[in-house]
Amino acid sequence: MPDPLHPDRWPPEIADMAGGYAGRLNVYRMIAHHPALLRAMDTLREHVVNRTALGAERSEVAILRGAHRLGSSYEWDQHILRARARGLSDARIASIRGPLEEMGDEDRLIVRAVDELFDDRMLSADTLAALDPVLGAEGILDLIATVGYYSVLGYTLKSFAVPQDEDIAAALASRPLGDAEG
Structure with a gap:
């Protein structure tokens, strides 16, 4: 390998x-x-x-939920730091791997869409109808592309047991998720 x-x-x-x-x-x-x-x-x-119609915060919500669903600790850890840099609190980040009821309305909608893509390999008509006024067609397509792209990364990471980058590991060791500063 x-x-x-x-x-x-x-x-x-x-x-x-x-x-x-x-x-x-x-x-x-x-x-x-x-x-x-x-x-x-x-x-x-x-x-x-960098050019997604989702915007920085929504993109991180989708990526983090995908990382959680894939069981990709590498991507999860990478995106804790990026999500913090993009304004997400530690509580919000942590909620993304939990049940839908513990999330804000928009996060719940995006997470539900990510879960449907993993579970059903498509978005339901109800989810598409709920996403459309929030994201529009370009945002929905970018959501699907984001989940697909990060799934490829997750499959690669897990298949080859790719180690976490040292700088990410050090940053999370010094400020774990849920730290009082978050």
Whole structure:
């Protein structure tokens, strides 16, 4: 089983990606074993991370629930930090892995949609009708794309037992979820 590929060993066709996010994060360093796949994923990643119609907070809610549903501690931990940076409180983050009744209305709606995608592999007519006035068509499509993209990452992480990035582990060790500052 391969380990995450250190950027110094990346092939020339993806060497330009080594200095950015892909070279810093173990999940992408693992995918670097397949340069064409890493390059192809770059465009979708840019969209779902930085250009999504969901907006920063909704995106994190969807990603965190997907990480929870996949049992991907790597993604969960990564996104605790990103969710905090995007304004989510620790209590709100923690609620995302709990029952729907413990969430605010909008989080509940997004989490219900993520759960449907995992359970039914589609959004129900009722969920689509509830999402439409909140997210619109582009937001709904971005929600589906986000869940799909992060599922691919989660499958990769779990299949290859990719270790957590040291900086993320250190940050969470110094301020675990639920810390009084959260």
